[in-house]
Amino acid sequence: MNSAELKATLEAMIYAADEPATAAQLSTALGLEKPVVRAALDELVASCTSDDRGIEIREVAGGFKLYTKPQHHDAVRKFIKSLQPPLRLTMQALETLAVIAYKQPVTLPEIMEIRGVNAGGVIKTLLDRRMITTAGRKDAVGRPILYRTTKDFLMRFGLASVGDLPSMKEFEQIARAALGEDDIIAPNEPEAGELGVAGHDPAYHPDAASAGNAPETETAPPDDASSAKA
The missing domain is CATH 1.10.10.10 (Winged helix-like DNA-binding domain superfamily/Winged helix DNA-binding domain)
Structure with missing residues (x-):
């Protein structure tokens, strides 16, 4: 399997997975060394940054998952709303x-x-x-x-x-x-x-x-933590 085929296969596997696919899971499924798969994943993620791609691959929850790009969210949101009721929270x-x-x-x-x-x-x-x-x-x-x-x-x-x-x-x-x-x-x-x-x-x-009331194991993240975009 050459580099292009590997990246195409990884993209298809990530798309098919319900949960974020980890590098370990992908390498095991393909029978390849994890560093080889990780390098291909990095190239795949980079290739999705071009303006002619409507999706991107993000590393979330310990794995990789496909997302629509932020600049297309309005169009996608309108389309999804036309298909099913959205998740609503008070x-x-x-x-x-x-x-x-x-x-x-x-x-x-x-x-x-x-x-x-x-x-x-x-x-x-x-x-x-x-x-x-x-x-x-x-x-x-x-x-x-x-x-x-x-x-x-x-x-x-x-x-x-x-x-x-x-x-x-x-x-x-x-x-x-x-x-x-x-x-x-x-x-x-x-x-x-x-x-x-x-x-x-x-x-x-x-x-x-909640000062003094939270369990000792709890820690709040620093205020200057980087903001993630959904």
């Missing part, structure tokens, strides 16, 4: 998702303390949408369930790992770009007794809101 769901993303693994009581409202219904929605999943139980009174984000979350927001999370403000911008302005239901009025939350209080940041 502002409360988006805010709760942000708390989980930055403080994971985190429990429902901790989320409620940060947001100041009951988030049980929102958690169920995020579980149903496969944006979050359970991550065991915290070694504390009552052993509450811990929640973390999923690979679907990483793919939806175009992130390679949770370590690539940008600042909270940048995350909100990425969320709107990834889901589409029209895909996020208009913000509801702040619930009674609600503390500052992202989108309502510009000074809000989960680190400050």
